[in-house]
Amino acid sequence: MRRSADVHAEIAEKSAWWRDAVFYQVYVRSFADSDGDGVGDLEGIRSRLGYLELLGVDALWLTPFYRSPMADHGYDVADPRDVDPLFGDLAAFDRLVADAHNCGIKVTVDLVPNHTSDQHEWFQAALRAGPGSPERERYHFREGRGGDGSLPPNNWTSVFGGPAWTRVADGQWYLHLFAPQQPDLNWTHPEVRADLERTLRFWLDRGADGFRIDVAHGMAKPYGLPDMDPRAEIGAGVLHDNALDPRFDDDGVHEIHRMIRKVLDEYPNAMVVGEIWVKENERFTRYLRADELHLGFNFRLVEAEFDADSVRSAIDSSLAAVAYVDSPATWTLSNHDVVRHVTRYGDGSLGQKRARAMALVELALPGVVYVYNGEELGLPNVELPEWALQDPIWLRSGHTERGRDGCRVPIPWEGDQPPFGFSSGVATWLPMPHEWAGLTVESQLEDPGSMLSLYRQALELRKTHPAFGGESLEWYGAPPGCFAFRRKGGGLICALNTGSAPVPLPPGQVLLASGPMAADQLPPDTAVWLV
Template structure:
């Protein structure tokens, strides 16, 4: 594969600044969903050379690291999270040599590389699972997974009534009559983390990528690896749901999962500088420090803002609580507004709160039918969503801790609703018809140019359809517009480098419940007006160095954020 020339930015010589081993504490990390970032060979799928072709764009944006969602060989039963080979690149996306070239290109521009690790399950096409199917009951191969006998006459009923996360039963019967557990799609059999061979193999995988220059790992469903299914009979789904998540739950956030991560930490620390990791752990707040501990993965995602409305009291509470959690673990907090699993925040903020699920994904049962009907309902206020998204972004970029951006949010992209049913790829749509349209709307390929068969994504049709309105949001168009969302992100990330690294803030009273203001060391302040009435900055307006909307007459308009700096 040959990567095309970067269409947005040239590749002038760049000498990266020396970064400390704890670079991740205050980093801005840009999430790349490889299959939707850039297509170098015209087959409709984004690929590794496509990423390499846009390293200049990433450098100009000002990010400290990129996080790559899975790029491994996969049948795409779950967007690449069904991994068939953990130590290779999907041939549709490139080769290991292409991967090495990409890492070298990013490192040459001072950009670190974080890759996704998917340890809870493999693909059903993984050699281990194929071996397990052939080996039969009681075999060492089956012990790498979670196989059980069924209930009822002839074992014809599943071991329990558990429901998979994507809908449908969580157990699948194989030809000889046994059943295997799949927490997610049927093509994603759960691994047995009590098996020493499983643990050893993942240590090999971590070393494989670290030896290739990978700087860190994002750990998928980090809270769900270890399980205790020794009860007979197994608890029902209702009983499972009612059990406390206190470390002894049969399937989630068990204390013994930390034994796994203690082994991983030894691998990470064997490198200089130590490799980093961040947990995707959907756990109770008081359990988060276990994953963010320096003896464990070292950092854990804070998803609270993904579930919050554009609301000052909610943002204040979330920031306060998560800074306290970070202090308790010795880590730094993470801030994220969008990712590959939720509705883009520009769209979430343009919808009334009841129009979406708590995690931002649409569902008919909660009134999210706007997405099922093509997204043309007037209930979505695009302009309001865009204003709020810009304001929220500047708010989190001013916070202490690391910030995770999702590809395309810097362009102000909205969720794509106009996807025909026969083009949808997400298994949640297939398994939950009429209930959840899935996550394809945030995974539509990026618009790099304002015209062309796939708006610069590639030379042919993209794997998910791009609506016509996307042309207005292309990187080409926004790069030349100083008032664009892209220009705002670039300026914010440049100024953010001037913030002092002290991981604290001081709240400042504003006299209004809908306005938040905080100070950072070094004379920096952030003011966000969550309301609609202008907020008087008065003489402080002279200290404004960046704002998400025009500050006129000393007033910060509604649904806007300003950065102030006193020299």
């Protein structure tokens, strides 16, 4: 017989706040700068909470703001339980959480458990202690191959380019699946697990509502660290194939997530979502078992081209991945690691038009939506000058891959020239293009035809209109290049035309359209909601 506490917990989770929430990803460096140094910070975010409330989002996801040398803009963490002075201090975090909660907005923070900074006290101690020491057991130190140990221990490559191993002065090598300044932790070590548990409780006790786990398919490493298959795809933003690539998605990772979930279950309403770049739905679903993650980032829409068949396939695959677990699907079109979707869809006015259509498709779907800061303004990627590039990918690739800086340029708030109210200073950590004068929050707020106005309308309808009920879809027959689906339980109809000619609308009354309509026809590159 099941315990009543288990039943109550199950009922609470089925109605949890996060099951249909719209999260807003704040790339902290690029959102709002309060002190004029050209870098966004926690007080800057707090100063813009009114905007986020007006936009209509339910929760924030803050990228890392911990103490860090910033070799990978905060994803190289030197102290996971403190705020880097670049972003403020713990008191600023506490003020931000309190004010966000007063606005009805939850706050979730990034966890980076796969690796630390090379400036972390543990790694510095490991370097001092030398081969065979207990201090080195917290990381992956190995002897090299070859007669003199001058070859890396295996053929693993870094996601940022080059080998995944760096040799230290005493001849041993250490593993880093990302930059050399980000040594991978050894998750078989009990101190590593205990330290993460301490970090989880630290932020939950300060009022955080949950976590996003960076590289949630990482952490565990296979016994013996076998070589990669040369056919494995590598690089940031690649779905990993466990059969070819032993660096990620090792089965041992699930024990780590069960430990994380056990802690979170002690905090009512707290949630955890994982960044899971895996190819097979069956392997993706394992992360969402009842005692593991609440949510998993599914990147199918990110990878889909602007084509009705491709988008429909991504939707079907994403829903299938969660069909047998009690977890809603998650949807996202952009984040800080991928090219912004306005640019992916063709850039310029075409990219804008298609991005508007895909916003309606995404927000019509059942489940959880993640909006990346600036997408509600229609921001494109920026082709930055080479002197401005800072991403480790640019450095590690020998200046052959430009990296991710183009999607991380600061947010334009107001005015007609850089820095557009982002900072009181003149210089920003990445330069802002003059062409963004027409994309500022100020210029879009009162324009009913703007991207920002479209997002505000769509988010309001999604939150308040009864047609958005139900957790499953049914598809209509549609002309080539088009699709239409209906939300079972609520009745909302969403139609998308990616073809080259107008098509007849499905029956129903238009609730919202991504662009001008042509009587009872749906124009190309347009989506519509009907009831």
